[in-house]
Amino acid sequence: MFDRIAQSVAYQKLNLDTTVSVTIKRLDQIHPQISGNKFFKLKYNFLEAQKQGVNKVLTFGGAYSNHIAATAYAAHLFGFKSVGIIRGEELASKALNPTLATAQQFGMQLHFVSRQQYREKTSPVFLEQLQQHYPEHYRIPEGGTNPLAIQGCKEILTVEDRQNYDVICCAVGTGGTMTGIIEASSAHQKVLGFSALKGDFLQRDIQQWTTKKNWQMTDAYCCGGYAKTTPALLQFIQSFENQHHLPLEQVYTAKMMYGLMDLIGQNHFPAGSRILVIHTGGLQGRHIDADRS
Numbered sequence: 371m372f373d374r375i376a377q378s379v380a381y382q383k384l385n386l387d388t389t390v391s392v393t394i395k396r397l398d399q400i401h402p403q404i405s406g407n408k409f410f411k412l413k414y415n416f417l418e419a420q421k422q423g424v425n426k427v428l429t430f431g432g433a434y435s436n437h438i439a440a441t442a443y444a445a446h447l448f449g450f451k452s453v454g455i456i457r458g459e460e461l462a463s464k465a466l467n468p469t470l471a472t473a474q475q476f477g478m479q480l481h482f483v484s485r486q487q488y489r490e491k492t493s494p495v496f497l498e499q500l501q502q503h504y505p506e507h508y509r510i511p512e513g514g515t516n517p518l519a520i521q522g523c524k525e526i527l528t529v530e531d532r533q534n535y536d537v538i539c540c541a542v543g544t545g546g547t548m549t550g551i552i553e554a555s556s557a558h559q560k561v562l563g564f565s566a567l568k569g570d571f572l573q574r575d576i577q578q579w580t581t582k583k584n585w586q587m588t589d590a591y592c593c594g595g596y597a598k599t600t601p602a603l604l605q606f607i608q609s610f611e612n613q614h615h616l617p618l619e620q621v622y623t624a625k626m627m628y629g630l631m632d633l634i635g636q637n638h639f640p641a642g643s644r645i646l647v648i649h650t651g652g653l654q655g656r657h658i659d660a661d662r663s
């Protein structure tokens with residue numbers, strides 16, 4: 371299933387008046403509800419669960435989480451049961467937003483917890499409680515990043531991708547996707563990550579997962595932090611979408627593209643550079659509202 375998906379991804383070359391070329395790898399087209407990169411992150415986790423003889427998964431996320439949407443759908447495909455521990459107790463009594471409604475349609479059981487409790491999501495005590503409540507569930511961390519996720523993200527790059535491009539760009543949340551891409555990249559390539567969050571802790575995370583050095587990450591375009599926006603970013607999205615007929619969302623991919631276009635404008639890349647941009651999807655979350663974070 372996952373293998374078939376990875377092979378049908380389209381490439382779109384941007385029509386730009388620059389000395390560099392920019393090609394978009396459209397992982398967003400894998401599925402309307404599923405972030406392209408999330409599929410790669412989930413693949414080996416589901417295979418591992420199957421190997422362990424488990425057919426239930428449990429994971430964590432916010433009300434607009436692309437990871438929740440993707441996990442629900444993957445569970446549906448694999449014939450798994452799924453549980454989503456969702457941040458925000460108050461949501462239990464409200465109509466479900468499109469992300470959660472779709473997750474539920476794909477069979478995910480939604481378990482709402484308070485923001486305070488959600489913060490405990492990695493504490494041994496809380497995990498033990500969950501374990502008792504949901505025995506025999508394969509647990510996937512928030513955002514889905516673990517060694518098996520990184521293994522899956524190595525498959526984002528094909529042999530041609532490793533040969534035909536000098537620079538590979540991606541959006542960064544936890545860094546799992548970028549690490550997989552770094553691990554799969556060839557030595558002559560540079561992997562450039564655009565963080566959706568403020569802070570340099572992500573640099574250290576990635577350094578723990580890979581020993582390769584052909585990468586760089588910036589948070590200069592995070593627009594104030596996770597899920598935050600600026601008028602300039604929103605305006606960029608509109609003009610970019612009008613010009614290139616390519617959808618972006620404001621949490622991840624727009625910040626990456628905003629940053630990349632800024633760097634190109636500054637002549638950051640040598641003339642002739644061939645840049646591959648990984649469109650990681652996330653478009654299901656475009657109905658995002660102010661309640662997000």
Ligand SMILES: *Cc1c(COP(=O)(O)O)cnc(C)c1O
Binds near residue numbers: 405
């Ligand atoms: C989750 C997500 C990312 C970030 O992936 P990480 O592996 O957590 O860094 C990037 N883009 C989109 C659209 C996402 O949904």
